[in-house]
Amino acid sequence: MEVVVVGAGISGLCSGAMLAAEGIRVTVLESSSRVGGRTASTRYKGHILDNGFHIMPFYKTSAVYGVFKRLGILDRLDLARVDRIAFYKDGFHVYPRGLGGMISTSLVPVRSRIRLLRMLLPMAFSSYERAEKLDPVPLSSVTGGLDAVTGSFFDAVCMLAFADRPDNISLGEFTRTMIRANPFKGGTSEFAYPNVGGYDEISRILAEYITEKGGTVRLSTPVSRVHVESGRVAGITAGEFHECGCVVVSSPAYLAVTRLFEGGTFDDSIMERAKKLDKTTSVVEAHFCLSERMDARQIVFPVGEYSAKGIFFISNITPNVSPEGEHLVMAGTPVSAADADSPSRVAEVVGEMKEDIESIYPGFSGSLLWEKAKSWRFVESVAKGPGMVWKDKMPHTTNVKGLFFVGDATVSYGIGTDSAAHSSLLCHPKILGFLSNVVHGAEIRSKAG
Secondary structure, three states, rough: OOOOEOOOOHHHHHHHHHHOOOOEEEEEEEOOOOOOOOHHHEEOOOOEEEEEEEEEEEEHHHHHHHHHHHHOHHHHOOEEOOOOEEEEOEEEOOOHHHHHHHHHOOOOHHHHHHHHHHHHHHHHOOHHHHHOOOOOEOHHHHOOOOEEEEHHHHHHHHHHHHHOOOHHEEHHHHHHHHHHHOOOHHOOOOEEOOOOOOOOOOHHHHHHHHOOOEEEOOOOOOOOOEEEEEEEEEEEEEOOOOOOOOOOOOOOOOHHHOOOOOOOOOOHHHHHHHHOOOOOEEEEEEEEEEOOOOOOOOOEEEEEOOOEEEEEHHHHHHHHHHOOOOOEEEEEEEEEHHHHHHHHHHHHHHHHHHHHHHHOOHHHHHHHEEEEEEEEEOOOOHHHOOOOEEOEEEEEEEEOOOOEEOOOOOEEOOHHHHHHHHHHHHHHHHHHHHHHHHHHHHHHHHHHH
């Protein structure tokens, strides 16, 4: 049986590649003209600009890395380590690698480190079962009583791990992050980025693998309808009707259940679950091209009342993102939806971030060759808020046989691309089980006939 995958982002391509590796005929349909989904990059004046800043969290223990290892194509993924990270507050402070680094960081007053230890140590040595019970609780419930300096430090840690503030982050998800970063439990705090530049290199390699295994990846092919008859997938419409009995949807769940399916297709519980995930956060980001290298570090997180919550020296991670002699920097900050939708407000926020960078790196403005600003919204799929993580997300299966949902909005831990890949890994056995039952049932019917 053919499997049709809707969407050529990380999750759709991970699912497609793992199915193709099993010898299953796969067709991936993508509405855009390129693969990558929300990680798609663009070229501008010779530079590779990512749609947001993406890194592979937890490096060799990440879900993305695990998919490549499973497929036997790790040698195709040339990764640059992202480990020169610092915080800035009245000077630079080394990024705390792991729990020990957090406790000894120069950013936190000595008197506050014991309190941090008491708070973080139980998390790092907790279990996923215990963390799950904390999913409805906001992280701010345990960080709200920190002193101002330590609170600012914790805000910066949350920007690094979640691109958000503690009150928008589930305590359960933060606990899982601590577990995954704990070396005593097999974790790591390392990060990585494709050395060729552009985080969508990961998707490009996966798409290439699918075609090598006999599958198809069709771009500029939007799916307008997934057809369901008598509780089973019957086919899809992508310009014309295409019969198939198994569909994997990787587009945002709360959009897909209404845009791709007729009303009444799903149980009320599924519709309520998907609707709950309809939550967005917004960011303003700006790419800056410089004639001078401002810093040898790769990432700097300003601590305190800065508009720029993260400064990413992309060409320090890999020079392949920029022409020789030019340097690419990106800065970003969370904003309200109203700010993201207002061009004048976006311009003001970018101006404030430039002032921040100039205060940290005098000479920045004089070295600026060009800038490119953008505002955009994270869809529900990167929501990490209380009650919206891990098993509170969209389930992989519904009441429709032959239909599967994957993506970072779907049952999985982590955020962004790692969550998307983890969702595909969790869903893969379910898809194989369905396909096996279909084949087995066909054999039985054939023998009976």
